[in-house]
Amino acid sequence: MPQPLNYLKETPSQTAGPYVHIGLAPGAAGFQIFERELGWDIAGPDAPGERIRVEGVVLDGTGAPVKDVMLEVWQADANGIYPHPEDPRAAEVAKGFRGWGRVITDFETGVWGFDTIKPGAVTGRNGRIMSPHLNLWIVARGINIGLNTRMYFEDEDNAADPVMNLIEQAHRRETLLARKVAPGQYRFDICLQGDGETVFMDI
Amino acid sequence: MKPAPKPAEFYQRDRLWQPPAHAPNYKTSVPRSPRQALLSLQGSMSEITGPVFGHDDIAPLDNDLLKNYAKTGDPVGERIIVHGRVLDENGRPVPKTLVEIWQANAGGRYRHKKDSYLAPIDPNFGGCGRTLTDENGFYYFRTVKPGAYPWRNWVNNWRPAHIHVSVFGTAFAQRLITQMYFEGDPLIARCPIVQTIPDPKAIEQLIAPLDMNAAIPLDSLAYKFDIVLRGRRSTLFENRLEGN
Ligand SMILES: [Fe+2]
Numbered sequence: 001m002p003q004p005l006n007y008l009k010e011t012p013s014q015t016a017g018p019y020v021h022i023g024l025a026p027g028a029a030g031f032q033i034f035e036r037e038l039g040w041d042i043a044g045p046d047a048p049g050e051r052i053r054v055e056g057v058v059l060d061g062t063g064a065p066v067k068d069v070m071l072e073v074w075q076a077d078a079n080g081i082y083p084h085p086e087d088p089r090a091a092e093v094a095k096g097f098r099g100w101g102r103v104i105t106d107f108e109t110g111v112w113g114f115d116t117i118k119p120g121a122v123t124g125r126n127g128r129i130m131s132p133h134l135n136l137w138i139v140a141r142g143i144n145i146g147l148n149t150r151m152y153f154e155d156e157d158n159a160a161d162p163v164m165n166l167i168e169q170a171h172r173r174e175t176l177l178a179r180k181v182a183p184g185q186y187r188f189d190i191c192l193q194g195d196g197e198t199v200f201m202d203i
Numbered sequence: 204m205k206p207a208p209k210p211a212e213f214y215q216r217d218r219l220w221q222p223p224a225h226a227p228n229y230k231t232s233v234p235r236s237p238r239q240a241l242l243s244l245q246g247s248m249s250e251i252t253g254p255v256f257g258h259d260d261i262a263p264l265d266n267d268l269l270k271n272y273a274k275t276g277d278p279v280g281e282r283i284i285v286h287g288r289v290l291d292e293n294g295r296p297v298p299k300t301l302v303e304i305w306q307a308n309a310g311g312r313y314r315h316k317k318d319s320y321l322a323p324i325d326p327n328f329g330g331c332g333r334t335l336t337d338e339n340g341f342y343y344f345r346t347v348k349p350g351a352y353p354w355r356n357w358v359n360n361w362r363p364a365h366i367h368v369s370v371f372g373t374a375f376a377q378r379l380i381t382q383m384y385f386e387g388d389p390l391i392a393r394c395p396i397v398q399t400i401p402d403p404k405a406i407e408q409l410i411a412p413l414d415m416n417a418a419i420p421l422d423s424l425a426y427k428f429d430i431v432l433r434g435r436r437s438t439l440f441e442n443r444l445e446g447n
Contacts, residue, residue: 007214008292008431012405013221014382015229015396016367019315023305023331023367030316033272033329035262038301061234068317074253074375084252084373100254107317124247135249137378142231144222144399146378150249166242192235202216202241203250203376 013145018068020139025070025104039102042073042116047094049078049117054151054178054186057110058138061193065110069140073101073114075133080120118153124162131161133176138190148201151188152176167199175199212246213376213433214292222399229395230356246376253375256301256335265333268306268346272329279325280309280347282423285383285411288340289370292434296340302430303333303369304344311350311362320352345423351390363390363397372432383428386412 021029027037043049058066076082077094084090084099093099097117105112116134124130134151152158154177167173175198178186190198224236244250264271269278285304289297307313307330310322314330328347336342349364365382372378384391391397391410400406408431417425 006294007434008290008294009220009405009408010217010292010433011379011381011408011431012400013379014367014399014409015232016369016380017382018317019305019313020367020380022313022315022329023303023333024369026329026331029314031272031314031329033331034265034333036260038256038260061236061238064234066235072378074249076249082248082252084255086252087248098254122248124249125245130247130249133249135375137375139380140235142229142233142235144224144226144229144232144236146380147224147237148375163242163244166244172239193238197237197239199239200237200241202218202243203246 015141015144016070016139018141020068020070021104024102028104039072039100042075042098042101042114043077044094044096044098047077047097047117049094049120050184051115052118052184052186053113053115054134054188055111055113056188056190057112058105058140058190058192063194065105066140066192067105067107067110069110069112069138070102070104071112072137073103073116074135074137075099075116076119076122078117078120080122080132082122128162129160130163131156131158133161136190147192148203149190149198150176150201151178153178153180153186155180172199211251211436213251213374213435215243216433220402220405222401226395226399229399232399250376251374253371253373253377256299256371258335260301261333261335266342266344268328268330268332268344271332273327276327278308278328278347280328282345283348284343284345284417284419284423284425285366285428286341286343286414286417286425287411287428287430289336289342289372289430289432290340291372291432295434296336296338297372297432298336298338298340300336300373301333301371302336302342303331304346304366305331306346306349306366307352309347309350311352322350322352348385356395360395361390361393363388363394368428368430370430370432377432379430379432381430382409383426384410385426386410
């Protein structure tokens, strides 16, 4: 027998279930418990950049909106800087910029939405520039392991983006594009399955 | 803009260890599972960074579910401590990371406007908590043991007693939500949600053992639950790692 490698195994994922709000957004579950719920203020009041609102629905394989989904957002500031010690420019990140947000859907309509600023481009692997994007993580009842995707902007140049170019079927790249519906307002519907299925990523 | 340093990726997620998206015995997964293959990405700045939390984000009682919603006294149920460490696949502790939990009360009822199970709400139990791991990755909560509850899947499915757990780690690539089960519960083997995990060894990783050494005499039993997040590559050969 060779020596054992002794790596641990990642804890297996389980669905967030229908009552994810109790833990992660108790106000929506119907009660106040924490002084401060986390994740409602992504950019802070002072960060420079274009203020935007993003709205959408998550659709299941039958085309129905998923009404008990929770989304988390992780994004860079308007200069493409992440507020994290491993970003080499972290010291210059916009004041009060958190970069992280958490939203749930309206229980009746399935619509979710959040306010933030438009991120800047981020330098990716090998110095290749990634177009402005939001990183999204989606959990819900029936989703056994959180789904990762990215939201890009239809009014940005995404032609050279290294992740977009990894998508073999070019028409599927459109599933990652948010539509501009009004100044500062974007629409991004996520399709879990079927025609127009969103490109999800194993990151 | 100066070029970013070479990213040190996380080990790829073992998709044979994790549950598949489509697990037909858990019916809700059928319409909510992608059918196209996932796009595999090597780590970039967008994946190897993630939100940072601090003590300003939480309050001192947030990890004490016996007290954090108490109105007229402590909640009803078996008093327990849940404790453990957050580690990565290299066995290193993950310090200062946010751990959040939520659960049903001792009767199996959630404090949620969408839960209509006939077991009563406990006026003294909210059912959620959160904490930051310490510098060695340790965390603990005090709570009551949740009850089993029925759910609509087949006509007579019951969830084993469980606590939902959410963990961040240091990077968006490590983000994880799971459920903790209790040693000896006969419902674990019968649960279609547990059984979405194909490998029995992986299921064992979600079962917390009774830990009498951490129990408090005349007060609370204890269960130990360690959580493992993805580990990270060391940059021994940087020039190889930056390949396309
Ligand atoms: Fe549950």
